[in-house]
Amino acid sequence: MSKHSGGTYYAGSLRHRIEQIVSRISRIDASEFQDDVLIREELGIDSLMSMEILATCEKELELRLDEATFACVETVGEFFQLLETTYEEQKAAG
Protein backbone atom coordinates (compact mmCIF):
# COMPACT_ATOMS: atom_id res chain seq x y z
CA MET A 1 0.00 0.00 0.00
CA SER A 2 1.37 3.40 -0.91
CA LYS A 3 1.76 6.18 1.59
CA HIS A 4 -0.36 9.24 1.00
CA SER A 5 0.59 12.70 2.12
CA GLY A 6 -2.30 14.80 3.17
CA GLY A 7 -4.43 14.38 0.05
CA THR A 8 -7.61 12.39 -0.47
CA TYR A 9 -7.66 8.68 0.24
CA TYR A 10 -9.68 5.90 -1.22
CA ALA A 11 -12.24 4.73 1.27
CA GLY A 12 -11.43 1.41 2.86
CA SER A 13 -7.66 1.82 2.63
CA LEU A 14 -5.76 1.01 5.81
CA ARG A 15 -4.62 4.58 6.22
CA HIS A 16 -8.18 5.80 5.80
CA ARG A 17 -9.37 3.41 8.50
CA ILE A 18 -6.59 4.47 10.88
CA GLU A 19 -7.41 8.11 10.20
CA GLN A 20 -11.04 7.52 11.07
CA ILE A 21 -10.04 5.96 14.39
CA VAL A 22 -7.61 8.76 15.25
CA SER A 23 -10.16 11.39 14.20
CA ARG A 24 -12.92 9.80 16.31
CA ILE A 25 -10.76 9.65 19.45
CA SER A 26 -8.94 12.96 19.08
CA ARG A 27 -12.08 14.73 17.76
CA ILE A 28 -9.88 16.31 15.11
CA ASP A 29 -11.01 16.41 11.49
CA ALA A 30 -9.01 13.94 9.39
CA SER A 31 -8.09 16.73 6.97
CA GLU A 32 -5.69 17.98 9.67
CA PHE A 33 -3.60 14.82 9.47
CA GLN A 34 -0.85 16.12 7.20
CA ASP A 35 2.30 13.99 7.29
CA ASP A 36 4.60 16.73 8.59
CA VAL A 37 2.34 17.80 11.46
CA LEU A 38 3.82 17.15 14.92
CA ILE A 39 1.62 14.63 16.64
CA ARG A 40 1.95 15.92 20.21
CA GLU A 41 2.73 19.62 19.92
CA GLU A 42 0.48 20.42 16.96
CA LEU A 43 -2.31 17.86 17.15
CA GLY A 44 -2.27 17.62 20.92
CA ILE A 45 -2.37 13.82 20.90
CA ASP A 46 -0.78 12.99 24.23
CA SER A 47 0.33 9.66 25.68
CA LEU A 48 -3.11 9.01 27.16
CA MET A 49 -4.93 9.55 23.88
CA SER A 50 -2.35 7.44 22.09
CA MET A 51 -3.18 4.47 24.34
CA GLU A 52 -6.85 4.84 23.42
CA ILE A 53 -5.87 4.93 19.76
CA LEU A 54 -3.71 1.81 20.12
CA ALA A 55 -6.43 -0.12 21.98
CA THR A 56 -8.99 0.82 19.34
CA CYS A 57 -6.66 -0.12 16.47
CA GLU A 58 -6.09 -3.49 18.15
CA LYS A 59 -9.81 -4.11 18.35
CA GLU A 60 -10.90 -2.78 14.97
CA LEU A 61 -7.86 -3.67 12.86
CA GLU A 62 -6.72 -6.71 14.84
CA LEU A 63 -3.35 -5.06 15.13
CA ARG A 64 -0.97 -5.95 17.97
CA LEU A 65 1.02 -2.92 19.06
CA ASP A 66 3.59 -2.18 21.71
CA GLU A 67 2.96 0.62 24.24
CA ALA A 68 6.24 2.17 23.12
CA THR A 69 4.88 2.57 19.58
CA PHE A 70 3.81 6.12 20.18
CA ALA A 71 6.86 7.19 22.14
CA CYS A 72 9.21 6.83 19.19
CA VAL A 73 7.30 8.88 16.62
CA GLU A 74 7.20 12.64 16.19
CA THR A 75 4.99 13.34 13.18
CA VAL A 76 1.64 12.20 11.88
CA GLY A 77 3.35 10.68 8.85
CA GLU A 78 5.72 8.61 11.02
CA PHE A 79 2.80 7.43 13.16
CA PHE A 80 0.68 6.27 10.23
CA GLN A 81 3.70 4.73 8.51
CA LEU A 82 4.52 2.75 11.66
CA LEU A 83 0.97 1.43 11.97
CA GLU A 84 0.82 0.54 8.27
CA THR A 85 4.16 -1.25 8.38
CA THR A 86 3.24 -3.15 11.54
CA TYR A 87 -0.07 -4.16 9.99
CA GLU A 88 1.59 -5.43 6.82
CA GLU A 89 4.23 -7.35 8.79
CA GLN A 90 1.69 -9.01 11.06
CA LYS A 91 -0.55 -9.85 8.10
CA ALA A 92 2.40 -11.41 6.26
CA ALA A 93 3.36 -13.40 9.37
CA GLY A 94 -0.20 -14.71 9.61
Added chain:
Amino acid sequence: MRILLVSPRGEFLGRSRAFADFLRNSREMRTILHYWNGLGAALPTIAALTPPEHNVSIVDENYQTLDLNQDADIVGISAMTQQAVRAYEIARAFRQRGVYVVLGGIHATVAPDEAVRNVDTVFMGEAEQTWPQFLRNFQEGAAKRVYRASDYGPVDMTTIPLPRYDLLSGTRYPVVWVQATRGCPHDCEFCTASQVYGRSYRHKSPAQIAAEIREVKRYWKSAQVGFADDNMFVNRRFVSTLLDEFETLPFTWYAQSDIGIAGDRELLRRLHQTGCRIIFVGLESVVEGNLVNLNGNKWKARRFARYGEHIRAIQESGIGVYASFIVGMDEDDHSVFDRTIDFVNQHHIMGAQVTILTPFPGSRLRQRLLDSGRITSSDWRLYTAWNLVVSHPILTHAEIEEGLLRIYRSIYSEESYRDRARYFRQVFQNLVSCG
Protein backbone atom coordinates in the same frame (compact mmCIF):
# COMPACT_ATOMS: atom_id res chain seq x y z
CA MET B 1 -8.47 56.34 23.37
CA ARG B 2 -5.60 53.93 22.80
CA ILE B 3 -5.71 51.21 25.43
CA LEU B 4 -2.85 48.74 25.76
CA LEU B 5 -3.51 45.60 27.82
CA VAL B 6 -0.47 43.71 29.08
CA SER B 7 0.18 40.31 30.62
CA PRO B 8 3.67 40.70 32.17
CA ARG B 9 6.49 38.22 31.77
CA GLY B 10 6.65 35.85 34.74
CA GLU B 11 8.62 32.94 36.08
CA PHE B 12 6.41 29.90 36.44
CA LEU B 13 8.87 27.31 37.79
CA GLY B 14 11.59 27.16 40.43
CA ARG B 15 15.15 28.49 40.42
CA SER B 16 16.89 25.25 41.40
CA ARG B 17 19.59 24.50 38.83
CA ALA B 18 19.27 20.75 39.36
CA PHE B 19 15.56 20.94 38.65
CA ALA B 20 16.15 23.02 35.53
CA ASP B 21 18.61 20.37 34.28
CA PHE B 22 16.05 17.66 34.92
CA LEU B 23 13.36 19.54 33.00
CA ARG B 24 15.67 20.01 30.03
CA ASN B 25 16.42 16.30 29.86
CA SER B 26 12.98 14.82 30.52
CA ARG B 27 10.95 14.31 27.39
CA GLU B 28 7.69 13.90 29.29
CA MET B 29 8.27 17.04 31.34
CA ARG B 30 9.08 18.99 28.20
CA THR B 31 5.67 17.97 26.81
CA ILE B 32 3.97 18.97 30.07
CA LEU B 33 5.75 22.33 30.12
CA HIS B 34 4.72 22.94 26.52
CA TYR B 35 1.13 23.04 27.78
CA TRP B 36 1.96 24.90 30.99
CA ASN B 37 0.95 28.48 30.21
CA GLY B 38 -1.15 29.31 27.22
CA LEU B 39 -3.66 32.09 26.86
CA GLY B 40 -6.01 33.02 29.69
CA ALA B 41 -9.37 34.72 29.16
CA ALA B 42 -8.78 37.80 31.37
CA LEU B 43 -7.34 40.33 28.92
CA PRO B 44 -9.44 39.24 25.90
CA THR B 45 -12.50 39.65 28.17
CA ILE B 46 -11.41 43.13 29.31
CA ALA B 47 -10.92 44.03 25.65
CA ALA B 48 -14.44 42.84 24.89
CA LEU B 49 -15.81 44.97 27.73
CA THR B 50 -14.21 48.07 26.20
CA PRO B 51 -16.59 50.20 24.10
CA PRO B 52 -15.84 49.96 20.36
CA GLU B 53 -14.85 53.64 20.01
CA HIS B 54 -11.58 52.83 21.79
CA ASN B 55 -8.58 51.24 20.12
CA VAL B 56 -7.53 48.18 22.16
CA SER B 57 -4.45 46.02 21.75
CA ILE B 58 -3.02 43.19 23.89
CA VAL B 59 0.60 42.21 24.48
CA ASP B 60 1.28 38.92 26.22
CA GLU B 61 4.87 39.30 27.34
CA ASN B 62 5.23 35.56 27.85
CA TYR B 63 4.90 35.10 24.09
CA GLN B 64 5.52 38.56 22.62
CA THR B 65 7.85 41.52 23.06
CA LEU B 66 6.48 44.56 24.84
CA ASP B 67 7.62 47.94 23.54
CA LEU B 68 7.81 50.17 26.61
CA ASN B 69 7.81 53.22 24.32
CA GLN B 70 4.52 52.27 22.71
CA ASP B 71 1.93 55.06 22.54
CA ALA B 72 -1.09 54.59 24.78
CA ASP B 73 -3.54 56.63 26.82
CA ILE B 74 -4.13 53.82 29.30
CA VAL B 75 -2.02 50.74 30.03
CA GLY B 76 -3.97 47.99 31.77
CA ILE B 77 -1.96 45.19 33.38
CA SER B 78 -3.26 41.90 34.76
CA ALA B 79 -0.89 39.99 37.02
CA MET B 80 -0.62 37.00 39.27
CA THR B 81 1.70 37.30 42.27
CA GLN B 82 4.80 35.94 40.49
CA GLN B 83 4.27 38.57 37.75
CA ALA B 84 3.86 41.48 40.17
CA VAL B 85 7.47 42.69 40.16
CA ARG B 86 7.55 42.83 36.37
CA ALA B 87 4.10 44.47 36.37
CA TYR B 88 5.49 47.27 38.54
CA GLU B 89 8.55 47.67 36.25
CA ILE B 90 6.22 48.07 33.28
CA ALA B 91 4.03 50.50 35.21
CA ARG B 92 7.06 52.59 36.18
CA ALA B 93 8.28 52.81 32.57
CA PHE B 94 4.91 53.96 31.22
CA ARG B 95 4.12 56.30 34.11
CA GLN B 96 7.48 58.05 33.61
CA ARG B 97 6.16 59.03 30.18
CA GLY B 98 2.86 60.25 31.65
CA VAL B 99 0.80 57.23 30.60
CA TYR B 100 -2.01 56.26 32.99
CA VAL B 101 -1.47 52.73 34.32
CA VAL B 102 -4.03 50.44 35.97
CA LEU B 103 -3.54 47.01 37.53
CA GLY B 104 -6.01 44.17 38.03
CA GLY B 105 -5.89 40.42 38.44
CA ILE B 106 -5.22 38.19 41.42
CA HIS B 107 -2.28 40.10 42.90
CA ALA B 108 -3.96 43.50 42.83
CA THR B 109 -7.00 41.91 44.44
CA VAL B 110 -5.12 40.37 47.35
CA ALA B 111 -2.44 43.07 47.78
CA PRO B 112 -4.20 46.35 46.91
CA ASP B 113 -2.16 48.52 49.32
CA GLU B 114 1.07 47.50 47.62
CA ALA B 115 -0.44 47.77 44.13
CA VAL B 116 -1.79 51.26 44.64
CA ARG B 117 1.73 52.52 45.42
CA ASN B 118 2.88 51.36 41.99
CA VAL B 119 0.04 52.25 39.60
CA ASP B 120 -2.62 54.93 39.16
CA THR B 121 -5.70 52.74 39.63
CA VAL B 122 -6.20 49.29 41.14
CA PHE B 123 -8.99 46.82 40.38
CA MET B 124 -9.96 44.38 43.12
CA GLY B 125 -11.88 41.29 42.07
CA GLU B 126 -13.95 40.75 38.95
CA ALA B 127 -13.66 43.63 36.47
CA GLU B 128 -16.77 43.11 34.34
CA GLN B 129 -18.58 45.94 36.13
CA THR B 130 -15.66 48.05 37.32
CA TRP B 131 -13.73 48.35 34.04
CA PRO B 132 -16.55 50.05 32.05
CA GLN B 133 -17.20 52.29 35.06
CA PHE B 134 -13.51 53.23 35.24
CA LEU B 135 -13.45 54.11 31.52
CA ARG B 136 -16.43 56.43 31.98
CA ASN B 137 -14.82 58.02 35.06
CA PHE B 138 -11.46 58.37 33.29
CA GLN B 139 -13.00 60.22 30.36
CA GLU B 140 -14.73 62.56 32.84
CA GLY B 141 -11.36 63.15 34.55
CA ALA B 142 -12.62 61.46 37.72
CA ALA B 143 -10.95 58.04 37.80
CA LYS B 144 -10.76 56.55 41.30
CA ARG B 145 -7.65 55.05 42.88
CA VAL B 146 -9.39 51.75 43.69
CA TYR B 147 -12.35 49.95 42.13
CA ARG B 148 -13.78 47.13 44.25
CA ALA B 149 -15.96 44.46 42.63
CA SER B 150 -17.57 43.96 46.03
CA ASP B 151 -19.17 47.42 45.70
CA TYR B 152 -21.10 46.21 42.66
CA GLY B 153 -22.18 42.68 43.68
CA PRO B 154 -21.35 39.38 41.98
CA VAL B 155 -21.12 39.46 38.21
CA ASP B 156 -23.88 37.68 36.29
CA MET B 157 -21.58 35.55 34.13
CA THR B 158 -24.23 35.13 31.43
CA THR B 159 -23.73 38.82 30.58
CA ILE B 160 -19.98 38.51 29.94
CA PRO B 161 -19.22 39.23 26.27
CA LEU B 162 -17.33 36.93 23.93
CA PRO B 163 -13.60 37.50 24.67
CA ARG B 164 -11.66 39.36 21.94
CA TYR B 165 -9.49 36.38 20.96
CA ASP B 166 -8.99 38.04 17.57
CA LEU B 167 -6.54 40.47 19.22
CA LEU B 168 -4.08 37.63 19.89
CA SER B 169 -4.83 35.47 16.88
CA GLY B 170 -1.30 35.93 15.51
CA THR B 171 0.26 34.25 18.53
CA ARG B 172 0.61 30.51 18.57
CA TYR B 173 -0.73 29.17 21.87
CA PRO B 174 -0.56 25.45 22.74
CA VAL B 175 -3.51 25.78 25.09
CA VAL B 176 -6.26 28.33 25.51
CA TRP B 177 -7.90 28.59 28.92
CA VAL B 178 -11.64 29.25 28.82
CA GLN B 179 -13.60 30.27 31.88
CA ALA B 180 -17.01 28.65 32.28
CA THR B 181 -17.63 28.95 36.02
CA ARG B 182 -16.40 30.91 39.02
CA GLY B 183 -16.29 29.88 42.64
CA CYS B 184 -15.30 26.88 44.70
CA PRO B 185 -17.07 25.63 47.82
CA HIS B 186 -13.93 24.35 49.57
CA ASP B 187 -11.97 27.46 50.65
CA CYS B 188 -8.67 25.64 51.25
CA GLU B 189 -6.21 27.42 53.54
CA PHE B 190 -3.55 27.98 50.85
CA CYS B 191 -5.94 29.09 48.08
CA THR B 192 -7.00 32.65 47.23
CA ALA B 193 -9.82 31.76 44.81
CA SER B 194 -12.57 32.68 47.24
CA GLN B 195 -10.87 36.07 47.83
CA VAL B 196 -11.03 36.77 44.12
CA TYR B 197 -14.42 35.33 43.18
CA GLY B 198 -16.22 34.98 46.52
CA ARG B 199 -17.89 31.79 47.72
CA SER B 200 -20.93 31.91 45.43
CA TYR B 201 -20.79 29.51 42.48
CA ARG B 202 -21.73 31.02 39.11
CA HIS B 203 -21.47 30.04 35.47
CA LYS B 204 -21.82 31.27 31.93
CA SER B 205 -24.63 29.83 29.81
CA PRO B 206 -23.84 26.60 27.93
CA ALA B 207 -24.50 28.33 24.58
CA GLN B 208 -22.16 31.16 25.58
CA ILE B 209 -19.39 28.68 26.48
CA ALA B 210 -19.88 26.77 23.23
CA ALA B 211 -19.59 30.06 21.31
CA GLU B 212 -16.29 30.79 23.08
CA ILE B 213 -14.92 27.38 22.16
CA ARG B 214 -15.90 27.88 18.52
CA GLU B 215 -14.11 31.24 18.63
CA VAL B 216 -10.99 29.67 20.16
CA LYS B 217 -10.98 26.96 17.50
CA ARG B 218 -11.46 29.59 14.80
CA TYR B 219 -8.10 31.16 15.68
CA TRP B 220 -6.16 28.21 17.13
CA LYS B 221 -7.21 25.03 15.37
CA SER B 222 -4.67 22.82 17.08
CA ALA B 223 -4.69 24.43 20.53
CA GLN B 224 -5.99 22.43 23.44
CA VAL B 225 -8.92 23.86 25.35
CA GLY B 226 -8.50 23.96 29.11
CA PHE B 227 -11.11 25.22 31.53
CA ALA B 228 -9.52 27.59 34.02
CA ASP B 229 -12.35 27.13 36.52
CA ASP B 230 -11.28 26.12 40.01
CA ASN B 231 -13.97 23.44 40.30
CA MET B 232 -15.98 22.98 37.12
CA PHE B 233 -18.51 20.27 37.93
CA VAL B 234 -20.06 21.54 41.17
CA ASN B 235 -23.47 22.29 39.60
CA ARG B 236 -24.44 18.97 37.97
CA ARG B 237 -27.60 20.26 36.28
CA PHE B 238 -25.56 22.97 34.54
CA VAL B 239 -22.85 20.46 33.62
CA SER B 240 -25.41 18.13 32.03
CA THR B 241 -26.70 20.92 29.78
CA LEU B 242 -23.15 22.00 28.99
CA LEU B 243 -22.22 18.48 27.91
CA ASP B 244 -25.27 18.47 25.60
CA GLU B 245 -23.65 21.47 23.87
CA PHE B 246 -20.27 19.72 23.75
CA GLU B 247 -21.70 16.63 21.99
CA THR B 248 -21.48 18.35 18.61
CA LEU B 249 -18.31 20.36 19.22
CA PRO B 250 -15.22 18.66 17.76
CA PHE B 251 -12.68 19.30 20.50
CA THR B 252 -10.93 17.66 23.42
CA TRP B 253 -10.55 19.45 26.71
CA TYR B 254 -9.15 19.54 30.22
CA ALA B 255 -10.83 20.71 33.42
CA GLN B 256 -10.23 21.07 37.14
CA SER B 257 -12.48 19.40 39.68
CA ASP B 258 -12.55 18.04 43.18
CA ILE B 259 -12.43 14.27 43.58
CA GLY B 260 -16.20 14.19 44.26
CA ILE B 261 -16.99 13.49 40.60
CA ALA B 262 -15.60 9.96 41.00
CA GLY B 263 -18.88 8.79 42.48
CA ASP B 264 -20.89 9.74 39.39
CA ARG B 265 -20.19 7.06 36.76
CA GLU B 266 -22.70 8.47 34.28
CA LEU B 267 -21.08 11.91 34.47
CA LEU B 268 -17.65 10.36 33.90
CA ARG B 269 -18.95 8.45 30.88
CA ARG B 270 -20.41 11.61 29.39
CA LEU B 271 -17.27 13.62 30.12
CA HIS B 272 -15.15 11.16 28.16
CA GLN B 273 -17.71 10.93 25.38
CA THR B 274 -17.70 14.72 24.93
CA GLY B 275 -13.92 15.02 24.74
CA CYS B 276 -12.77 15.48 28.34
CA ARG B 277 -9.37 13.78 28.45
CA ILE B 278 -7.68 15.05 31.63
CA ILE B 279 -9.03 16.25 34.94
CA PHE B 280 -6.76 18.18 37.31
CA VAL B 281 -7.57 17.21 40.87
CA GLY B 282 -6.12 18.84 43.97
CA LEU B 283 -5.38 15.89 46.25
CA GLU B 284 -2.91 18.15 48.11
CA SER B 285 -1.10 15.57 50.25
CA VAL B 286 -0.53 11.90 50.86
CA VAL B 287 -0.25 12.70 54.58
CA GLU B 288 -3.73 12.63 56.06
CA GLY B 289 -2.83 15.00 58.91
CA ASN B 290 -2.15 17.78 56.40
CA LEU B 291 -5.72 17.63 55.13
CA VAL B 292 -7.44 17.93 58.49
CA ASN B 293 -6.98 21.67 58.89
CA LEU B 294 -7.07 22.52 55.21
CA ASN B 295 -10.69 23.64 55.17
CA GLY B 296 -13.35 24.12 57.79
CA ASN B 297 -15.49 21.14 56.84
CA LYS B 298 -12.50 18.77 56.42
CA TRP B 299 -13.85 17.89 52.97
CA LYS B 300 -10.59 16.48 51.63
CA ALA B 301 -9.63 14.77 54.89
CA ARG B 302 -12.93 12.90 54.86
CA ARG B 303 -12.20 11.54 51.38
CA PHE B 304 -8.55 10.72 51.95
CA ALA B 305 -9.09 7.04 52.70
CA ARG B 306 -10.85 6.62 49.34
CA TYR B 307 -8.46 8.66 47.19
CA GLY B 308 -7.17 5.53 45.43
CA GLU B 309 -10.63 4.18 44.71
CA HIS B 310 -11.75 7.57 43.35
CA ILE B 311 -8.71 7.89 41.09
CA ARG B 312 -9.38 4.42 39.73
CA ALA B 313 -13.02 5.29 38.97
CA ILE B 314 -12.05 8.40 37.00
CA GLN B 315 -9.20 6.79 35.10
CA GLU B 316 -11.19 3.64 34.27
CA SER B 317 -13.62 5.96 32.50
CA GLY B 318 -10.82 6.87 30.08
CA ILE B 319 -10.02 10.20 31.70
CA GLY B 320 -6.51 10.75 33.05
CA VAL B 321 -6.11 12.23 36.50
CA TYR B 322 -3.49 14.95 36.75
CA ALA B 323 -3.12 15.18 40.51
CA SER B 324 -1.63 18.07 42.40
CA PHE B 325 0.29 17.59 45.62
CA ILE B 326 2.04 20.04 47.91
CA VAL B 327 5.18 19.19 49.84
CA GLY B 328 6.48 21.16 52.81
CA MET B 329 3.15 21.13 54.63
CA ASP B 330 3.31 21.16 58.42
CA GLU B 331 2.69 17.44 59.00
CA ASP B 332 5.28 16.34 56.41
CA ASP B 333 8.42 14.56 57.56
CA HIS B 334 11.28 12.94 55.67
CA SER B 335 8.98 10.18 54.43
CA VAL B 336 6.68 12.47 52.43
CA PHE B 337 8.76 12.25 49.25
CA ASP B 338 8.79 8.45 49.03
CA ARG B 339 5.16 8.28 50.08
CA THR B 340 4.20 10.65 47.26
CA ILE B 341 6.21 8.62 44.74
CA ASP B 342 4.60 5.38 45.93
CA PHE B 343 1.11 6.84 45.82
CA VAL B 344 1.47 8.21 42.28
CA ASN B 345 3.03 5.03 40.94
CA GLN B 346 0.77 2.62 42.85
CA HIS B 347 -2.37 4.28 41.48
CA HIS B 348 -0.94 4.72 37.96
CA ILE B 349 -1.81 8.41 38.13
CA MET B 350 -1.48 9.82 34.63
CA GLY B 351 0.38 12.92 35.76
CA ALA B 352 1.23 14.79 38.91
CA GLN B 353 2.13 18.35 39.68
CA VAL B 354 4.04 18.44 42.94
CA THR B 355 4.73 21.92 44.28
CA ILE B 356 6.11 23.49 47.47
CA LEU B 357 3.81 25.03 50.06
CA THR B 358 3.60 28.74 49.22
CA PRO B 359 1.86 31.38 51.35
CA PHE B 360 0.27 33.47 48.60
CA PRO B 361 -0.89 36.90 49.71
CA GLY B 362 -4.56 36.92 50.60
CA SER B 363 -4.55 33.32 51.84
CA ARG B 364 -5.29 32.23 55.40
CA LEU B 365 -2.06 30.25 55.21
CA ARG B 366 -0.02 33.44 54.75
CA GLN B 367 -1.56 35.04 57.81
CA ARG B 368 -0.90 31.94 59.93
CA LEU B 369 2.74 31.70 58.82
CA LEU B 370 3.28 35.45 59.25
CA ASP B 371 1.92 35.17 62.79
CA SER B 372 4.39 32.39 63.56
CA GLY B 373 7.33 34.14 61.85
CA ARG B 374 7.89 31.38 59.30
CA ILE B 375 7.91 33.35 56.04
CA THR B 376 11.50 33.64 54.83
CA SER B 377 10.95 35.63 51.62
CA SER B 378 8.34 37.96 50.21
CA ASP B 379 10.12 38.40 46.88
CA TRP B 380 7.07 37.79 44.69
CA ARG B 381 9.26 36.50 41.83
CA LEU B 382 9.85 33.41 43.97
CA TYR B 383 6.12 32.81 44.49
CA THR B 384 5.75 30.26 41.72
CA ALA B 385 4.99 27.39 44.13
CA TRP B 386 8.31 25.81 43.06
CA ASN B 387 10.58 27.76 45.44
CA LEU B 388 10.76 27.46 49.22
CA VAL B 389 9.78 30.76 50.85
CA VAL B 390 8.86 29.46 54.32
CA SER B 391 10.68 27.57 57.04
CA HIS B 392 9.48 24.05 57.87
CA PRO B 393 9.29 22.58 61.39
CA ILE B 394 11.39 19.52 60.44
CA LEU B 395 12.67 19.64 56.88
CA THR B 396 15.51 21.85 55.68
CA HIS B 397 15.43 23.90 52.50
CA ALA B 398 17.87 21.48 50.81
CA GLU B 399 15.86 18.43 51.88
CA ILE B 400 12.68 19.81 50.35
CA GLU B 401 14.37 20.82 47.09
CA GLU B 402 16.15 17.47 46.77
CA GLY B 403 13.01 15.56 47.75
CA LEU B 404 10.93 17.39 45.16
CA LEU B 405 13.44 16.60 42.45
CA ARG B 406 13.50 12.95 43.53
CA ILE B 407 9.72 12.77 43.18
CA TYR B 408 9.81 14.15 39.66
CA ARG B 409 12.71 11.93 38.60
CA SER B 410 10.78 8.90 39.76
CA ILE B 411 7.26 9.61 38.56
CA TYR B 412 8.48 10.79 35.17
CA SER B 413 11.07 8.06 34.70
CA GLU B 414 10.97 5.79 31.64
CA GLU B 415 9.93 2.90 33.89
CA SER B 416 6.97 4.81 35.35
CA TYR B 417 5.98 6.01 31.89
CA ARG B 418 5.92 2.43 30.60
CA ASP B 419 3.93 1.27 33.62
CA ARG B 420 1.31 3.97 33.11
CA ALA B 421 1.17 3.24 29.39
CA ARG B 422 0.47 -0.46 30.11
CA TYR B 423 -2.19 0.49 32.66
CA PHE B 424 -4.02 2.87 30.34
CA ARG B 425 -3.74 0.48 27.43
CA GLN B 426 -5.60 -2.07 29.58
CA VAL B 427 -8.15 0.59 30.59
CA PHE B 428 -8.88 1.39 26.96
CA GLN B 429 -8.91 -2.26 25.92
CA ASN B 430 -11.64 -2.78 28.54
CA LEU B 431 -13.57 0.27 27.38
CA VAL B 432 -13.30 -0.73 23.71
CA SER B 433 -14.45 -4.29 24.44
CA CYS B 434 -17.43 -2.96 26.37
CA GLY B 435 -18.34 -0.96 23.25
